[in-house]
Amino acid sequence: MPQGDTKRKSIKSSTLAARRLPVVHLRQNRKKFIKEVIALSISRIKQNTINRTALIEELEMTLFREKLRISQNRWRVDPDDENDFWDSIKRDLLLLSTEEDTQGMEDDILEKIVGRYVNEISGKFNTSHYQLARSLVTFGFGRLLNASRVKGFSSLWSNKVKLQDKIQITGQTELIRKLASKGTVIMLPTHFSNLDSILIGWIIHSLGMPQFLYGAGLNLFNIGVIAYFMNSLGAYKIDRRKKNAIYTETLKSYSSLAMQKGCHTLFFPGGSRSRSGKIEDRLKQGLLSTILEAQRINFEKSANYGKKIFVVPVTLNYHFVLEAPVLINEYLAQKGQERYYIETDEYSTSYKITTFLLKFFTKGSDISVSIGQPRDVLGNLVDEEGNSIDQQGRKINTRDYFSSRGAINRDLQREEQYTKMLSDKLVEEYHKINRAFSSHIVAFCAFEIWKNKHRKLDLYNLLRLPEEELFIDYDEFCKVVATIKERIFELKKAGRIDTAPHLEEDLEHIVAHGIANVGMYHAKRPLLLSKTGKITTQDLNTLFYYHNRLEGYGLEKYI
Amino acid sequence: MGSKNISDKPVGVLGAGSFGTAVANILAENSHVILYARKAEVVRQIQEEQKCGEVPLHSRVTGTDDLEMLANACEVIFPVVPSANLRTVIRSLSPYLHPYHILIHGTKGLDIQIPPHEPGEKITLSREHVKTMSEVIREESVVVRVGCMAGPNLAKELIGQQPAATVIASHFKEVVFEGQRLLRSDRFQVYGSADLIGVELCGVLKNIIAIASGALSGLGLGENARALLISRGMVEMIYLGRALGGNVHAFLGLAGVGDLVATCSSTLSRNYTVGNRLAKGETLADILESMEEIAEGVNTVRIVNKLAETYKVRAPITQTLYKVLYKGLTIKEGLQYLMRYPLNADIDFL
Numbered sequence: 020m021p022q023g024d025t026k027r028k029s030i031k032s033s034t035l036a037a038r039r040l041p042v043v044h045l046r047q048n049r050k051k052f053i054k055e056v057i058a059l060s061i062s063r064i065k066q067n068t069i070n071r072t073a074l075i076e077e078l079e080m081t082l083f084r085e086k087l088r089i090s091q092n093r094w095r096v097d098p099d100d101e102n103d104f105w106d107s108i109k110r111d112l113l114l115l116s117t118e119e120d121t122q123g124m125e126d127d128i129l130e131k132i133v134g135r136y137v138n139e140i141s142g143k144f145n146t147s148h149y150q151l152a153r154s155l156v157t158f159g160f161g162r163l164l165n166a167s168r169v170k171g172f173s174s175l176w177s178n179k180v181k182l183q184d185k186i187q188i189t190g191q192t193e194l195i196r197k198l199a200s201k202g203t204v205i206m207l208p209t210h211f212s213n214l215d216s217i218l219i220g221w222i223i224h225s226l227g228m229p230q231f232l233y234g235a236g237l238n239l240f241n242i243g244v245i246a247y248f249m250n251s252l253g254a255y256k257i258d259r260r261k262k263n264a265i266y267t268e269t270l271k272s273y274s275s276l277a278m279q280k281g282c283h284t285l286f287f288p289g290g291s292r293s294r295s296g297k298i299e300d301r302l303k304q305g306l307l308s309t310i311l312e313a314q315r316i317n318f319e320k321s322a323n324y325g326k327k328i329f330v331v332p333v334t335l336n337y338h339f340v341l342e343a344p345v346l347i348n349e350y351l352a353q354k355g356q357e358r359y360y361i362e363t364d365e366y367s368t369s370y371k372i373t374t375f376l377l378k379f380f381t382k383g384s385d386i387s388v389s390i391g392q393p394r395d396v397l398g399n400l401v402d403e404e405g406n407s408i409d410q411q412g413r414k415i416n417t418r419d420y421f422s423s424r425g426a427i428n429r430d431l432q433r434e435e436q437y438t439k440m441l442s443d444k445l446v447e448e449y450h451k452i453n454r455a456f457s458s459h460i461v462a463f464c465a466f467e468i469w470k471n472k473h474r475k476l477d478l479y480n481l482l483r484l485p486e487e488e489l490f491i492d493y494d495e496f497c498k499v500v501a502t503i504k505e506r507i508f509e510l511k512k513a514g515r516i517d518t519a520p521h522l523e524e525d526l527e528h529i530v531a532h533g534i535a536n537v538g539m540y541h542a543k544r545p546l547l548l549s550k551t552g553k554i555t556t557q558d559l560n561t562l563f564y565y566h567n568r569l570e571g572y573g574l575e576k577y578i
Numbered sequence: 579m580g581s582k583n584i585s586d587k588p589v590g591v592l593g594a595g596s597f598g599t600a601v602a603n604i605l606a607e608n609s610h611v612i613l614y615a616r617k618a619e620v621v622r623q624i625q626e627e628q629k630c631g632e633v634p635l636h637s638r639v640t641g642t643d644d645l646e647m648l649a650n651a652c653e654v655i656f657p658v659v660p661s662a663n664l665r666t667v668i669r670s671l672s673p674y675l676h677p678y679h680i681l682i683h684g685t686k687g688l689d690i691q692i693p694p695h696e697p698g699e700k701i702t703l704s705r706e707h708v709k710t711m712s713e714v715i716r717e718e719s720v721v722v723r724v725g726c727m728a729g730p731n732l733a734k735e736l737i738g739q740q741p742a743a744t745v746i747a748s749h750f751k752e753v754v755f756e757g758q759r760l761l762r763s764d765r766f767q768v769y770g771s772a773d774l775i776g777v778e779l780c781g782v783l784k785n786i787i788a789i790a791s792g793a794l795s796g797l798g799l800g801e802n803a804r805a806l807l808i809s810r811g812m813v814e815m816i817y818l819g820r821a822l823g824g825n826v827h828a829f830l831g832l833a834g835v836g837d838l839v840a841t842c843s844s845t846l847s848r849n850y851t852v853g854n855r856l857a858k859g860e861t862l863a864d865i866l867e868s869m870e871e872i873a874e875g876v877n878t879v880r881i882v883n884k885l886a887e888t889y890k891v892r893a894p895i896t897q898t899l900y901k902v903l904y905k906g907l908t909i910k911e912g913l914q915y916l917m918r919y920p921l922n923a924d925i926d927f928l
Contacts, residue, residue: 397677397722399720409720410717411672411673413673413720415676415677415720416676416677417677419676419677419678420677420678420722422678423653423678423752424587424653425678430751430752432750432751432752433723433750433751433752436722436749436750437722440722
């Protein structure tokens, strides 16, 4: 990361450049863009529904689900006219089934719904607010941090502690900045917490990167201050409660059209927050396929050049995920075949979120943001000029992946395979750049020890063990942590994982640091040292959640 | 289907062995073919006599030893070289390959990269170290549109223009279509499959059973014994295939049971010949020395035996054959061992 003057300079130049950026351009031509999104969404939805009857069924299903959502799960951000709108849709659908000569009416209803959705998703954007908000965000975050760390009000103006000290960012950010001027950058982070969206917004700004278009959970817009920032930082809104096909297609069209227009875009390819706490091992192929599609369309449009798309995997890491207890319970319910659960809103009150943020920044909880190497859409590495490079260091013409007999052609089955390849590459990268934290290691070790002691129990029975059964000797625990730590460093040598700097300390420190930090603000601590000096837990489910972060490395064999 | 699209780009074939030549001749019915041979005298023979060894070549086949020219001229290339050479050949071809190329290989063997180890140290061989041919192509080049060709395709029968069929397998439909378009003729039927690894493994694993089949014949045994071998061999292939990443389906098709029956019944098969001569008392070294072309099965037995150990797959035929080939067990002893092998359910994989 650039320091001092160079950094400031790069930020300045990037904000200047922002005026010409596609995102801003997009916002200025909002009406036109929205029209295009509506058209694209409608054509996609119609492609997926075989005939008129199927489309009408889809519309009725959407109405039914929306009505159900309104009656059972209302959020504060929901607009007041929601009921009226869906009542009018209901009337239209009724007409459709009773009147004669209604051919084409279903298309009008579809357009009405899609139109509403697109407007909901895109929100409002004010270019001048954008500049202001960007500086406010950094200022605010930085000040908050200083006030809490260096104590006392006067320190609000001190520059001793920078946010960078707490948020460790690794990766070739310089390269990404360069690539952003040569093509379209798509950032693809792992997703653990609603905080991710705020964090990412800040990171993009603080690294002096151009603006990224990205989606954030609608519930974040509940909170006035954050809503303001999110709106201004270019976030569009995603409503996780709406799972109907019309909504998801509209959302996909929005993001992919923006991508095609050259907007640097960020989305979470896992689709939603990792329920289990594992790093994503399966990504949403539908979302990822829009990247391949956009790249092909870019090449189609231009006979010889065609704007290139670069993907950047990002792994985020926390000691603490606010919504962990809720997420893991959802995961367990889902795994136990309970297919439907209500999307809860953990960030419902301003009080909850602000106290959390305050704690988060005052008590100090490391966050790491590992930015992977930028790649082309097939997963090949790229150089500074944006050329794709093969394993032997030779240049590859990315265009060739999309052509047959000398011309670009549209082959969806081929792109499906490419999407799979990209997905595999991203998953591999997420694991490689993931930085193991002390808290993950202690959680992993404790859970695996208990699992081993109760080998005959399946997961659900294990999680139901009474607290009296859950004790580990401190010395025994340290031994296991030492083994796992050693193994992690071996994996690191082989390039399969990364570690946080605090893992360089001696064993006792690591164990203490890990126990102190793992899920530190939960009411029930996932791991703690009892008065008798034994390791114990107050919430095994949540411990399981933090343990899962180190799944997929084959570490359990060593316990 | 006769001549069509002859004006299209030529098709490349790498390797002028008996199968490579047979493939070149089939392709030449629909397209111009550039046949690559490593040895200068083979290229000269192709160019001057329109022959490869004793086999006359179709008039649309031309020979070359220039990989760059071949890669530039052809969009579709069929590598048909022994598994031990494929990596080297692809490596030399790699600088001239582009992501638009389609490679459909016809090699029925495995590639092995032994992990670094101390002398005397026991190595656990896993899928990480053993690659199918399509995986080698992916590793060594930028080509992604990769496929394989497998099925009951005894080279001598193909050259004799007898009717036959094959399977083209690839993750990419366009590769399957392209393979079908190029290979199909009145005498040659082409099926498609999406299970690339499964179909590759069929071709690889059946060679083991073919050696055993030759051995049974060498012992003078009849059709009951062969039928027993083929059906139990099939089950063993399925177990191994599943452990190595294939689906059961491929093994029940033309590339699986089809190829297995052909290779186990035909004296034309090289692997069969190895088994046959072993049973008649020759040593492995003598047999290999006197053979013109490589019998892939011999090496496959060694690799698959190790893999079966790693993945804890019951593979009595492979394991016994390994002992016969490398540990001095006689064919007769091996057979006795197999006949005493504890019984299990006939079919338990469906």
